[in-house]
Amino acid sequence: MLARWLVLRQQGLDLKAGFKWNELVRRAPGDITQANPNFDIVLSEAWVAVDDTSCTLINLPEIKGRYYTIEIANGWGEVIDTVNERTYSKHPFGTFALCLNKAKVDLPAGAQRIEVAGNKSRIVIPITLGADPAAAVALANGITMRATGAPEIDNAVVTPDFTNDKLPGVEAFDKTAEILASEADINKGMAEPQAMARAVAAAAADPAQRAHIDEVIRSQAIPAFLAAVAKMGQTVDGWIQPHITGNYGRDYLTRSIVDFTRIWADSPRETVSFGSNRFDGGQTYTQTYAKDDLPPFKAHYAWSVTAVDSKDRRVIANPLNRHLLGSQSELQLNADGSLTLVFAPKPLDGVPQANWLPTAAGQEYNLVYRLYVPAKDAVQGRYYPPMLSIKP
Secondary structure (H helix, E strand, O other): HHHHHHHHHHHHHHOOOOOOOOOEEEOOOOOOOOOOOOOEEEEEEEEEEEOOEEEEEEOOOOOOOEEEEEEEEEEOOOOOEEEEEOOOOOOOEEEEEEEEEOOOOOOOOOOOOOOOOOEEEEOOOOOOOOOOHHHHHHHOOOEEEEEEEOOOOOOOOOOOOOOOOEEHHHHHHHOHHHHHHOOOOOOOOHEEEEEEEEHHHHHHHOOHHHHHHHHHHHHHHHHHHHHHOOOEEEEEEOOEEEEEOOOOOOOOHHHHHHHHHOOOOOOOOOOOEEEOOOOOOOOEEEEEEEEOHHHHHHEEEEEEEEEEEEEOEEEOOHHHHHHHHHHHOOOOHHHHHOOEEEEEOOOOOOOOHHHHOOOOOOOOOEEEEEEEEOOHHHHHOOOOOOEEEOOO
């Protein structure tokens, strides 16, 4: 149930923050106020509502030479479709119509119809900034969205207000039947866990059992979930990667973990992320790539590594206002063609300052790598970034 609660929570937070149905919200690139910020892209987002009489039209300008996609996610955090030149090679730009299967709506000539799973969807449209961020922003500003009609939009059955450090207890099961009915789970094999959720809800309605169920959730279920979050995927050389993102099949645990840590994560064919946690901001760490295994070889469009504090996952203030290293950094190779990156509170002698990502003494931090349209071995889970070494 946690995956659905998290999406409902995000829907409520977004609408409270000013989102309106079927209207795009554009994020300014380089926004350092966001948790888990992404400085590689300019981002457009929206909540889409459709019904039998109304579709939602997205007009996308032609985009060449840089990564972009329209990610369409459902109410469980499942990616139901992505739109780009790889998935829609015959219609990579222009008008796209998001419609229910049974909707009978007159669409503009040439519109590409895309069927969505339910009445509500979440749209995420990233465009990499590349060497010309202004051009990327102009492309994002050229995206438009509108509903063809006036869809009926039901209020959310619940609006959860829990925080990640205080996950809900038994009270979250009080409207289980309504929550499950509000958004169909498109994955096969979900009948059994849904039946289990309904059984918990039925038992929780009994005052004699409610306190015991709450105690079990808080003392056993939540700690077990958080332990799974810490081991959210395969770990190689200190780097963690979820074994699946975007489309989860019967693995509802991973779906909840990904929604909890990086809601709206796309499939590995689009982006691959690696995380490594709890570095000491006062230490000096180095990471060296062999000349035949440089980061650009692992991403068709772009790559980056970002440092965020371990507690709130926000950027680390530093005199250079430098928060990532990546494709657009002026990195300098070593004499043998290898590449050394430095993560430290001050520059390291012998390594160009351009290769230095500043950290802060006394502050733990995490590193996040991103690869856009990754190489095959990264998609298949056979590639991980090199291990970091502590410099004495």
